[in-house]
Amino acid sequence: MADLRHCRGQHPTSNHHDRSTIGKALLVTQQNTAATSRTEPHLDVAALGEQLLGKWAEDRRVSRAIAGRAEFQRIEGQSMAEHRERVLGQLSLLVEEGAIQRAFPESMGGSNNHGGNIAAFEELVTADPSLQIKAGVQWGLFGSAVLHLGTQEHHEKWLPGILNMEIPGAFAMTEIGHGSDVASVATTATYIPETDEFEIHTPFRAAWKEFLGNAGQHGHAAVVFAQLITQGVNHGVHALYVPIRDGNGFLPGIGGEDDGLKGGLNGIDNGRLHFDHVRIPRTNLLNRYGDVDASGKYTSPIASPGRRFFTMLGTLVQGRVSLDGAAVAASKVALQIAVTYAHQRRQFNATSNIQEEVIMDYQRHQRRLISRIATTYAMSFAHESLLEKFDGVFSGASDTDEDRQDLETLAAALKPTSTWNALDILQECREACGGAGFITKNRFTSLRADLDVYVTFEGDNNVLLQLVAKRLLTDYAQEFRHLDAGVLARYVVRQAGNVAINRSGLRQFAQTWADTGSEKRSANFLKDAETQRNLLTDRVQTAVGEVADAMRGAAKLQQAEGARIFNENQHEIIEAARAHGELLLWESFTAALENIKDADTRQIMTWVRDLFGLQLIEKDLAWYQMHGRLSSQRARTLGPYINRLLARLRPHAQDLVDAFGYGPEHLRADIATGIEAERQDEAAEYLRRQRALPDAPMDEKVLVARRKAEEKAQRHAAKAAAKKGRKVGA
Template identity: 40%
Template structure:
């Protein structure tokens, strides 16, 4: 294992290496010729094999046979993304979503009865939140759970077609129980969305009476996952089916919660399930790493067109345009992995067994998770497409793995939170934090704050700002200054625009809708800055990382160079220098491209495909040294 891989693997490097050793020999690549049913059966067996390995137990309460290592299990889960993404998602549904809801929202009565069976995979479950009519707007789901005080039961019901539970992983074939999110109703009063454990199949595999299960059918990707639809026709479950960590209903039907505000209670419950969102970001990162590994290694052997000086064909990765396709994306993939490592550490410290709920830190975790999931999955979609193009026709063949990566990750941008909605949530938090900071200023501070706004406007209009602060484009401190100033500027100007919504009689929706593009840009700028900071914090741990960080930072700045010019942070001439610096860094990192992708540590068995056959016919460095030795002896 290289030093670079150790840095990239981070806090749970040992866990990642254990997974490589434990599962690296398994054939975890999808068979493009398998039928949907064959593929689902293969993934179901792989899930059982995972359960037997006891790797999923790692993240659960030690009192029930787990190890309490929440971060470790998420790191292990991410490794599955180097293999088969259907397995990653299927495992995520079982132990991340269903198991996560059971552990985080349930209490001892649920843990005692179900947790061990869930961990062992003998109780397979699904996570029934999304409805046909409500995906992102979870707070207004239509499924109801009405308490019947006479029988001490909840009646789970789908009141209209739009309330059907849709796209539910595991529902179509394997799940026996669902964690169902529904509006809790007692004595005619609705108390908001809560989670209930609802059996959906008998041990024989038949649908429970009152439950209608249908298959979503073949999807664009992830066809090893049995997505289904659930409709409930007055299905009765005992009062104890309510996962009651944050709220409960007495036998007489009296509702109680220590969190009195319904909205705060709702977001507290959802916040405990943030692990799923973090895991999706990790899975997207792994898929991106795999695509880049395939494309870079292919680019080092694929030759096109002759060098006039030598007459020999040139490997495509020696062309600047090919480096431009892959190396900035590779640098950003490194940055996102370091941000992911930070995110998992933060989650682990907050959610390990026995940890006290810290609402402020939990809110920061949710904001970071939302932003990194959005930016990371969009990066995956864009980068995997670029890698496919970089491999030409070979990249279009299913046997070469890239088409499956494209298809399987496409939905990552909309599940576990639609990316656009997630960035809106990030923007809302940023505006709230900004308002609190400004509100805490004393009179003198508010005067300075107003003066700074006026001065900033003058600098922007005169173009003086780019003259007053002019640094080395490759300096991380200067890059960080540019990214932070963009973030601060966008948040402050967004807040000023949103102040109109506070005016008497204002059309609040119109104000928000009119500023929506601005707020999304501000959220993206915030995520760009925290990702850069995560990378900068470890860049001194390996000689290569400083240049990789510089390439990442400059590629982000280059991608938004119009904004920096419009707002006076860079001149047009300086943006040309940014492009020149990106080109130079691509050339400097070209000799290290293979080392950089090898540091992802993807087992060779999970990369085995005809695309890489060319490198197997090329002499290795060891072969060349052996040949030199023989020549010298001769």
């Protein structure tokens, strides 16, 4: 151990972080000892880590360097007031670092680098999720709304102050009464031609703007979403720039409340706003997609009110994109901590009376952690695809209506998947580290508390999946629109026979094994990429087809009846969208395998992909059996094959999480510093010395066993003597 300790003291924020070097060195020694005679593939950690950094690798590196500095990191145990002031100050530090302009025009000091901006921004979650989200409110929501919904006049007037933090601002969209239903917000912006002003008004308490970052304390302005009314016509939701505070507090007609202490993210001053006939200049309307002239006439380059509404909201999709990426980053940090600890923590004498087992060697622990490593890799590769789609749209390289719709659908599918997975991963990592995982300084509890709200903001996950499902149903209907009557007739017959549509022919293919297969053939079947793709794709296609069949004609019914039918199928709709999101993850993972050049690394990552795909099938195994996609015999082999994959991946677990690329300055968890390896070594050395002592205490079990052995020997001797005596007497 002494030869490793020269590494200590390199990290300025802790006396313990450098112990990770010791822990990793010990792990390498353990793995090398176990692998002296094996021919298993070797993982190229550096190359895999580079691939995970993706297209905007340099932007990520720069942001990770910032997140690794003490002045940007959370101080556990601070009061809410202290935490808020620290995070506010950190935003100014980001400005000084030149870290926030990437997505803005060159005229504003930016580089029109939308993908790199999100890639860098999401890495801040490793420093403090409150910093990531507050920065997102200031520049990703408030600033981006002015940039994307406003025109050049607005950019010149407000963006410099927004960028340099002279104008901290809020994004006032959500209302207490209409959280995810933005189209129905009740706040109004009525044009008054006599004064050339808009009047912003909150007509009742349920219309108060709620959960707004920067509204509780720091915000001086807000982009307010309201129903735009002019000349007696409501033109739907539009955005307006509204000053809300000066140095003395709220401006006249504006009120609000601080949301106070929350379950997490307490470095952000969330609050409520309401408006009592507040007047603002007509030119404060962010009028890129809808304008009102001095006479009150409304014009828009988009004729359809519905399309105009979704176009305006679509410019703000980056919030969902960044949450997806931040959830992935937090999952990586948690797994890197938990797996490092699991390679050092020992428990129970399972195979030896001298040394306890490393808990990573237990199959259940492998199920808990390695399976979630696989999920995190899938999330990471899928996020990179989402980021490239986002950058294409916002840079203008591929900005058609179809591209924007695809981006919206992709973000709405992946954000729920990643944020729910992140909560699961954080909780499982916490439990896998026992009581140590519950100690605040080991990060899990704070990260989970902060990420909890990710599943409900920037769109509640269930609502987002409902949007995805509607897109799937629309695409499904359009596909059938181009088929001839004969095809439709055959489809209806198959449905009537209770056999769901199956374009892949998988039903017949899967069932052929039932009577003639073997376990080995079944394993080969399951690990085949095309089999996994067919099963996962069929899960989505069949679910969408069944819902479409159940809802056929609902659009032509009266509103109440159509809503009833939709509501009766809501669970199935959301489940179909969830399965679609999981399929997207699998497809992204599979595509990423093609970019791995090293054969050994590609083999290991193929096992990881197989583990991810098969655990999805295992999760929905009842569905596959009920729909005749897998026989009972084949289904029974799924679990054992997953266990075999876990055993194959066990030697590579640490390498897989090390490839995530986070250093001790990002993990900041005592249990991932090597301190546990030191404790275990100290314990092992103590026990070794104890056993060598001539007067070492004897274990009671050993003493009992020895006495029993002696008593048994005595009985045998007595029997032998008695037998000998009988022979002599004879």
